[in-house]
Amino acid sequence: MSTLDVRMTVNGEAVSESVEPRTTLVDFLRETLGLTGSHVGCEHGVCGACTVLLDGTIVRGCLTLAVQCDGASVETIEGVSDSGAIADLQEAFRRRNALQCGYCTPAMLLTAQELLARGGIPSRDTIREHLAGNYCRCTGYQAIVDAIESVAQARAKG
Ligand code: FES
Numbered sequence: 050m051s052t053l054d055v056r057m058t059v060n061g062e063a064v065s066e067s068v069e070p071r072t073t074l075v076d077f078l079r080e081t082l083g084l085t086g087s088h089v090g091c092e093h094g095v096c097g098a099c100t101v102l103l104d105g106t107i108v109r110g111c112l113t114l115a116v117q118c119d120g121a122s123v124e125t126i127e128g129v130s131d132s133g134a135i136a137d138l139q140e141a142f143r144r145r146n147a148l149q150c151g152y153c154t155p156a157m158l159l160t161a162q163e164l165l166a167r168g169g170i171p172s173r174d175t176i177r178e179h180l181a182g183n184y185c186r187c188t189g190y191q192a193i194v195d196a197i198e199s200v201a202q203a204r205a206k207g
């Protein structure tokens with residue numbers, strides 16, 4: 050199988066690898082780079098477990114090819130977690146029991162971070178709408194919305 054060279058920035062570090070053209074971004078992150086915080090569920094764009102930030106915008110890692118990310122900047126749960134960028138969201142999720150099995154959680158956190166990066170305090174309806182592409186089979190979402198809303202309010206206060 051022929052390969053293509055791909056260069057991107059992942060969690061602030063330059064990455065250069067040869068990949069098969071069919072390799073998805075989430076497989077590249079997990080299997081080539083060992084960043085297993087991005088999860089794989091449905092593998093066809095429905096569950097959202099594979100969500101990562103591509104140039105600051107959430108994308109489905111299972112519907113995005115690694116070669117499409119050439120020259121781009123990718124952030125995964127490992128990056129935003131290590132940098133402390135979402136420490137307040139993580140704490141709010143923990144405090145409000147907004148996770149149970151945790152399978153959806155990395156993607157939920159990245160999706161929430163993308164929304165909160167827009168600034169302001171989104172309504173609960175807006176939060177729910179923004180999370181609509183991320184399935185959680187455990188929590189019923191209420192606690193997740195509570196956690197995100199509380200962080201939005203806290204960040205707005207500075
Ligand atoms: S694994 Fe990508 S959306 Fe489900």
Ligand code: FES
Nearest residue numbers: 149150185186187
């Ligand atoms: S906490 Fe289990 S799927 Fe969301």
